[in-house]
Amino acid sequence: MTVLDDVSFCHLVVGVTDMDRALTFYRDVLGMEVIFETLISGEPFDAVLHASRKQEGRVVGGLLGGLMVELLSLGTKPDNSKPARRGITGIHNVSLSVTDLDDTHRRIIAAGYTPDQDPFEIGGVRMFFVKDPDGTAVEFIELPDGARSTYEMHRGVRLQMGPAQ
Secondary structure (H helix, E strand, C coil): CCCCCCCEEEEEEEEECCHHHHHHHHHHHCCCEEEEEEEEECHHHHHHHCCCCCCEEEEEEEEECCEEEEEEECCCCCCCCCCCCECCEEEEEEEEECCCHHHHHHHHHHCCCCCCCCCEEECCEEEEEEECCCCCEEEEEECHHHCCCHHHHHHCCCCCCCCCC
16 A cells, blocks of 8 residues: 555656757757746745745746656756756656645655645646655646646646556
């Protein structure tokens, strides 16, 4: 028996320093089909990033090899003389879709893990984050209208992952 029995993969977030350069690679070279693009900012976004100053970002989501990938640019160019800071580039988090975010939050706490925050909403999407034992962020997300992936949310079509059932 597992603690959570209603988990579906949602999307993978990859932090990038230059969105146009990233799109050249992910879209033009790898063939990512762009599904949506949005600008994000505001207090909930700042809280997720543990930012002390107002952050603004650009997110481009697309389908790549059957996987929903969201490119996140915070508009920050790292100092190339130092290694890239964690949290600006690379994989940001694994996102898991659930149908009842509040119940998931309670179950995570009951299992002995401390979420980074209470469930919150950005643009109609509810979420919270918890760190895995190595510090990798795992996002639990409840999408509007029962959607199970950001692909389904933006396209209105359920994305079949894995073998057909």
